[in-house]
Amino acid sequence: MPPKRTLTARRVRLGAELRKLREATGMTAREAAVLLGADSVQMSQIESGTVGVSAKRVRHMAANYGCTDGALIDVLAAMATDRTRGWWEEYRGVLPQVNLDVAELEHHATYLRDVVITRIPGLLQTADYARAVFAYMNPGMSNSEVETKVEYRMRRRTAIEGANATPYEAIVHEMALRLRVSDRGASRVQLRQILDLMEQGRATVRVIPTDQDGFAGSGASMMYAGGPVPQLDTGMRDSPTGVAFIDNEAQLNQLRALIRRLESASLDPVASRDFIHRVAKEL
Structure with missing residues (x-):
């Protein structure tokens, strides 16, 4: 998936929250990338918000990290697919x-x-x-x-x-x-x-x-x-x-x-x- 042209605070926050979930497990970015079927560069881009991530992938990542907070996972998945173009x-x-x-x-x-x-x-x-x-x-x-x-x-x-x-x-x-x-x-x-x-x-x-x-x-x-x-x-x-x-x-x-x-x-x-x-x- 190509890098996003505009890096917004909301996209950066989504990536930061995914990084927090990973770090809570003690897992390295390289290890998480292997489980995701990606490479460490792509993982870095996802966690920095410079590339998009699908709701399906967000849920896959949360499962890999052992996150059981359904409400948090649902919100992160919604953020991943949010295409709101406000005023x-x-x-x-x-x-x-x-x-x-x-x-x-x-x-x-x-x-x-x-x-x-x-x-x-x-x-x-x-x-x-x-x-x-x-x-x-x-x-x-x-x-x-x-x-x-x-x-x-x-x-x-x-x-x-x-x-x-x-x-x-x-x-x-x-x-x-x-x-x-x-x-x-x-x-x-x-x-x-x-x-x-x-x-x-x-x-x-x-x-x-x-x-x-x-x-x-x-x-x-x-x-x-x-x-x-x-x-x-x-x-x-x-x-x-x-x-x-x-x-x-x-x-x-x-x-x-x-x-x-x-x-x-x-x-x-x-x-x-x-x-x-x-x-x-x-x-």
């Missing part, structure tokens, strides 16, 4: 691959958790808010490039607003609510949108007040996407140097623990809604 494909070649990977991750997630301290989470942003952020962070970007990124960010909201909306929760800091990335009017509209999404049941938002004692998580910023089975949960860290997807179980456990700590430092959803109302009135 994000319209931006292939226009935006970096990582942008498309994020949208695909959100599309397939069973639930989404966002933690953003100094900004409004992307899925909650208005066009004006997003435009101000992109323009400020990328001063050399043309207006048309900014508008493309804004349009793309607005379309990402289909994950939480579409017919098959994904349950979404966000933890934000009071600082993010008060920072004016544009102007006072745009800030009011932004807070109003968050409240509207909460009232529509599209988002659950928790606020960490500035006067909260014992809060040392100002550097926290991440998205956590629930998978069809817990083994396929994915963490995502966004930084000035790029986006990193996390699938290591130990690291995922760290993210889960951090989210719980941040949740304990935040107001409950009702108190958070009232808090956002107050901030909006003060602007």
